[in-house]
Amino acid sequence: xxxxxxxxxxxxxxxxxxxxxxxxxxxxxxxxxxxxxxxxxxxxxxxxxxxxxxxxxxxxxxxxxxxxxxxxxxxxxxxxxxxxxxxxxxxxxxxxxxxxxxxxxxxxxxxxxxxxxxxxxxxxxxxxxxxxxxxxxxxxxxxxxxxxxxxxxxxxxxxxxxxxxxxxxxxxxxxxxxxxxxxxxxxxxxxxxxxxxxxxxxxxxxxxxxxxxxxxxxxxxxxxxxxxxxxxxxxxxxxxxxxxxxxxxxxxxxxxxxxxxxxxxxxxxxxxxxxxxxxxxxxxxxxxxxxxxxxxxxxxxxxxxxxxxxxxxxxxxxxxxxxxxxxxxxxxxxxxxxxxxxxxxxxxxxxxxxxxxxxxxxxxxxxxxxxxxxxxxxxxxxxxxxxxxxxxxxx
Amino acid sequence: xxxxxxxxxxxxxxxxxxxxxxxxxxxxxxxxxxxxxxxxxxxxxxxxxxxxxxxxxxxxxxxxxxxxxxxxxxxxxxxxxxxxxxxxxxxxxxxxxxxxxxxxxxxxxxxxxxxxxxxxxxxxxxxxxxxxxxxxxxxxxxxxxxxxxxxxxxxxxxxxxxxxxxxxxxxxxxxxxxxxxxxxxxxxxxxxxxxxxxxxxxxxxxxxxxxxxxxxxxxxxxxxxxxxxxxxxxxxxxxxxxxxxxxxxxxxxxxxxxxxxxxxxxxxxxxxxxxxxxxxxxxxxxxxxxxxxxxxxxxxxxxxxxxxxxxxxxxxxxxxxxxxxxxxxxxxxxxxxxxxxxxxxxxxxxxxxxxxxxxxxxxxxxxxxxxxxxxxxxxxxxxxxxxxxxxxxxxxxxxxxxxxxxxxxxxxxxxxxxxxxxxxxxxxxxxxxxxxxxxxxxxxxxxxxxxxxxxxxxxxxxxxxxxxxxxxx
Numbered sequence: 001x002x003x004x005x006x007x008x009x010x011x012x013x014x015x016x017x018x019x020x021x022x023x024x025x026x027x028x029x030x031x032x033x034x035x036x037x038x039x040x041x042x043x044x045x046x047x048x049x050x051x052x053x054x055x056x057x058x059x060x061x062x063x064x065x066x067x068x069x070x071x072x073x074x075x076x077x078x079x080x081x082x083x084x085x086x087x088x089x090x091x092x093x094x095x096x097x098x099x100x101x102x103x104x105x106x107x108x109x110x111x112x113x114x115x116x117x118x119x120x121x122x123x124x125x126x127x128x129x130x131x132x133x134x135x136x137x138x139x140x141x142x143x144x145x146x147x148x149x150x151x152x153x154x155x156x157x158x159x160x161x162x163x164x165x166x167x168x169x170x171x172x173x174x175x176x177x178x179x180x181x182x183x184x185x186x187x188x189x190x191x192x193x194x195x196x197x198x199x200x201x202x203x204x205x206x207x208x209x210x211x212x213x214x215x216x217x218x219x220x221x222x223x224x225x226x227x228x229x230x231x232x233x234x235x236x237x238x239x240x241x242x243x244x245x246x247x248x249x250x251x252x253x254x255x256x257x258x259x260x261x262x263x264x265x266x267x268x269x270x271x272x273x274x275x276x277x278x279x280x281x282x283x284x285x286x287x288x289x290x291x292x293x294x295x296x297x298x299x300x301x302x303x304x305x306x307x308x309x310x311x312x313x314x315x316x317x318x319x320x321x322x323x324x325x326x327x328x329x330x331x332x333x334x335x336x337x338x339x340x341x342x343x344x345x346x347x348x349x350x351x352x353x354x355x356x357x358x359x360x361x362x363x364x365x366x367x368x369x370x371x372x373x374x375x376x377x378x379x380x381x382x383x384x385x386x387x388x389x390x391x392x393x394x395x
Numbered sequence: 396x397x398x399x400x401x402x403x404x405x406x407x408x409x410x411x412x413x414x415x416x417x418x419x420x421x422x423x424x425x426x427x428x429x430x431x432x433x434x435x436x437x438x439x440x441x442x443x444x445x446x447x448x449x450x451x452x453x454x455x456x457x458x459x460x461x462x463x464x465x466x467x468x469x470x471x472x473x474x475x476x477x478x479x480x481x482x483x484x485x486x487x488x489x490x491x492x493x494x495x496x497x498x499x500x501x502x503x504x505x506x507x508x509x510x511x512x513x514x515x516x517x518x519x520x521x522x523x524x525x526x527x528x529x530x531x532x533x534x535x536x537x538x539x540x541x542x543x544x545x546x547x548x549x550x551x552x553x554x555x556x557x558x559x560x561x562x563x564x565x566x567x568x569x570x571x572x573x574x575x576x577x578x579x580x581x582x583x584x585x586x587x588x589x590x591x592x593x594x595x596x597x598x599x600x601x602x603x604x605x606x607x608x609x610x611x612x613x614x615x616x617x618x619x620x621x622x623x624x625x626x627x628x629x630x631x632x633x634x635x636x637x638x639x640x641x642x643x644x645x646x647x648x649x650x651x652x653x654x655x656x657x658x659x660x661x662x663x664x665x666x667x668x669x670x671x672x673x674x675x676x677x678x679x680x681x682x683x684x685x686x687x688x689x690x691x692x693x694x695x696x697x698x699x700x701x702x703x704x705x706x707x708x709x710x711x712x713x714x715x716x717x718x719x720x721x722x723x724x725x726x727x728x729x730x731x732x733x734x735x736x737x738x739x740x741x742x743x744x745x746x747x748x749x750x751x752x753x754x755x756x757x758x759x760x761x762x763x764x765x766x767x768x769x770x771x772x773x774x775x776x777x778x779x780x781x782x783x784x785x786x787x788x789x790x791x792x793x794x795x796x797x798x799x800x801x802x803x804x805x806x807x808x809x810x811x812x813x814x815x816x817x818x819x820x821x822x823x824x825x826x827x828x829x830x831x832x833x834x835x836x837x838x839x840x841x842x843x844x845x846x847x848x849x850x851x852x853x854x855x856x857x858x859x860x861x862x863x864x865x866x867x868x
Contacts, residue, residue, distance in 0.1 A: 261454070
C-alpha cells in the first residue's frame with residue numbers, strides 16, 4: 001500500500017498562492033480521444049458509487065453483528081460476526097482500484113484509506129498478544145475508548161498508529177494466527193464480562209470493537225457522499241467537470257498501480273519473497289486469497305463498465321473497454337484476455353495463503369499470478385501511452 | 396574556510412560545450428545562443444520515468460529495471476512504505492519498531508518517495524523532519540560528538556512503555572530585504588526548541604542540525620557518479636581562485652575501518668544508499684541491522700535498552716539489500732517544459748549567475764557493480780555532490796567529518812517541480828525554511844554569495860525566468 005497521511009489545509013492554500021501550479025503553455029501530446037470517453041467516465045462514477053454503497057451496507061451488517069456479539073457473547077455470535085466481516089471485505093476490495101490518484105479515498109489530508117484499510121496492524125497497540133497479556137489500549141484502563149479517542153490515537157503523536165479499520169476488527173474477531181492450518185482462534189469469552197481465564201478487560205475489548213466497527217461505517221459513508229450523484233461541490237461533480245483526458249488519466253492510473261505495484265508487487269511479490277507466514281494482508285482470518293480475487297475483479301469492473309451489486313442487479317454502461325476498442329481493437333482484446341487470466345489465476349490460489357507461499361505447488365500458483373498481473377500492467381501502460389496520457393516522447 | 400570563485404565559464408565550457416565558448420562572464424548579459432540540450436528531456440537517462448507523474452511521479456521503478464531486479468524493487472518498496480510495528484507481532488518480518496523513533500516507516504517522512512517539510516503550524520508535530528543534535532565538536536573518527544544524555548538525534552516518539560526523549564518546536568522570525576530593483580522580500584529564519592525532556596537537561600553547548608527528508612529519486616545514479624569525477628570537480632583549496640572550493644566528504648566506515656567518500660544525506664555523511672538506509676532504519680525508526688546491531692539508547696534510557704527487540708537484527712541483510720535496491724532504482728521523472736522558451740532563457744540566466752558552479756548540470760555515471768540500470772548513464776541532477784560553505788545564515792554549528800557547520804552538500808535539483816504535486820508544499824533547503832526557489836536562492840551565502848548577489852541584481856523578469864527554469868526541473 002502506498003501510504004496515506006494527514007496534512008494540514010495548508011496544502012490547498014499553497015497551490016492557490018503559488019504561481020505555476022498549472023502551465024499556460026499548450027500541452028503537447030494532446031491526442032484526440034474517442035468520443036465516448038466522457039460517457040465511460042460517467043459509467044465509472046456510477047460504479048464507484050454503487051460499490052461504495054455496497055461497502056457501507058455490508059459494513060453496517062458487520063457493525064450490527066459485532067454489537068450483537070458484544071451484547072450477548074457466544075460461539076455462534078462470534079461466527080456470525082466473522083462471516084459478516086468476510087462478506088464486508090468482498091465489495092470493499094473491489095473499490096481498491098479507485099485509489100492512487102488522490103481521489104476521495106486517498107487524497108492527502110482527508111482520504112480515509114489509512115483509517116479503513118491500513119496494514120500491517122499494530123496489534124499490541126490494540127490488545128493482548130502472545131507473551132504480553134497486558135498489551136494494548138484495551139488493557140490500559142487509563143485510556144478512554146470512544147470514537148474521538150481512537151481516531152486521534154490513530155495518529156498518536158502525529159505519527160500513525162494503526163488502531164482502526166477492517167484489520168483492527170479482524171484482529172479483534174480472530175486474534176493472532178498461530179496456526180499452520182487455520183486462522184486465528186480468539187474465543188468468544190474474550191467478550192464475556194468478568195469471565196474466568198487469562199484475559200481481562202472484556203468490556204473494554206467489546207467497547208473497542210463496536211467503536212471501530214461504527215467508525216468504519218462512518219468512514220465509508222464519507223466516500224458515498226464524495227461520489228453521490230448530482231451533489232454540487234462533491235468530488236463526483238469535480239470529476240465530471242474534468243476534461244475526458246484527465247478523467248481517463250485518473251481511471252487508468254488506479255488500474256496500473258493496483259495491478260503491478262500494489263497487488264502484483266507489494267502484496268504478492270513481497271510475501272512470495274519473504275516466506276513470512278503472516279506477511280499477508282488478512283493474516284488473522286486467512287482471507288488473503290479473496291483480497292487478490294476481489295482486487296482483480298474491481299479492475300475488471302472498471303474495464304468492462306459493469307458491476308454486480310450485492311442484490312444481484314447489474315449496473316452497466318459505456319465502458320473503458322469501449323473507449324480503448326474505438327482506438328485500438330487489438331489492444332482492447334489483449335487486455336480482455338490479460339484480466340481474465342489474472343482473475344482465473346487469482347481464483348486458483350488455494351487458501352490459506354500463508355501456506356500457499358510455502359509449498360512448491362502453491363508458490364508456482366502465486367508466481368503465475370504475479371506474472372499475469374505484471375503482463376496486465378504492461379498492457380495498461382501501453383493504453384496509457386496510446387492515448388497520450390504520459391508525457392510526450394521527443395522525436 | 397575560505398573560498399574564492401572558480402570562474403563560472405570554465406564550467407559552462409565543460410558542461411555545455413563549445414557552442415558556449417563565447418560567454419562573456421558579465422552576469423547580466425543574456426546570451427542568445429540555444430541552451431537546448433535534447434538529452435535533458437530524460438534527466439535519469441534510461442532509468443527515467445516517462446509514465447506516471449502527479450502524485451506517483453517519484454514512486455516508479457527505473458524504466459530499464461532488469462527482470463531480476465524488478466521483483467526485488469517491489470519487496471524493497473513494501474518494507475520502505477509499510478509501517479513497522481512494535482514487537483511482538485504476527486507480521487514478524489515487520490516488527491521491531493523503536494523503542495525510540497522519529498517515524499514508523501521510511502515513507503512517513505519520504506512520503507511517496509518525495510520531500511519532507513517542517514511543521515507549518517505551531518502545534519504540528521515534526522512528521523517529515525528531524526533534529527540531529529550534538530555538542531558542536533567532532534568525535535574520534537570525525538563524527539559529530541553526541542549529546543551525553545540524548546545521543547546524536549532527538550527521537551520524539553517511543554513505543555508503549557518507553558518514554559520519548561522530548562518534543563521539538565520551531566518558530567520563525569521574519570527577515571526583510573530587497574532586490575536591487577527595490578522589490579522587497581521576506582525570509583523566515585527558524586529557531587528550534589526542545590521541551591518535555593524525559594531525561595533531564597540537554598548539554599549546555601547543544602547544537603541542533605534540523606533536516607527535512609530529501610526526495611528519493613535517482614539515488615542509484617548519484618551513487619554511480621565516479622569518485623574520479625567528484626575529485627575532478629573538487630577544488631578544496633580553491634586553486635583556481637573562483638571562490639568556489641567544493642570538497643569531497645570523507646567519512647569513517649566502521650565496517651571496513653577506513654575512510655570512504657560520503658555522498659548521501661544533507662552533509663553527505665553516508666557513502667551509499669544501503670548505508671544511508673541502514674543508518675535511517677536505526678536512527679529514525681529504531682530498527683537494528685547487521686550494520687547497526689545495537690539500539691541507540693543512551694545510559695540514561697534504561698527502558699529503551701530493556702525493550703523487547705523484534706529479532707537480532709530486526710531487519711536482515713536480505714531485506715536491507717532490497718530496500719537499498721529500491722532506493723537505488725527509484726526513477727527520476729521526465730522533464731516536461733524543458734524546451735520552452737522561458738525555461739531556456741532561465742537556464743542561461745541560471746548558468747550566468749554562477750548557480751551551475753555547484754549545481755553542476757550533468758554527469759556520466761560509471762559502473763555500479765551489479766546495477767547495470769544506473770551504470771553508464773548521462774544524467775542531469777544539477778549537483779556536484781560536494782561540500783560547500785553556504786554561509787553563517789545556514790550553518791548548523793555541528794561539524795560532521797569534513798563538513799564544517801556552514802558546509803552542506805549541494806542537493807540535486809531534479810524533480811524539484813514535482814514536490815508540489817507529490818508533497819503539496821514548496822519548502823526548500825535542509826530545514827525547509829525557504830518558501831520556494833527565490834527564497835532558497837536568497838538564503839545562499841558563503842561560496843554562493845556572489846551567485847546570490849547576481850540574482851538580487853537581476854530585473855524582476857529575469858528573476859522570474861531563473862525561477863521558472865529551476866521549477867521546470
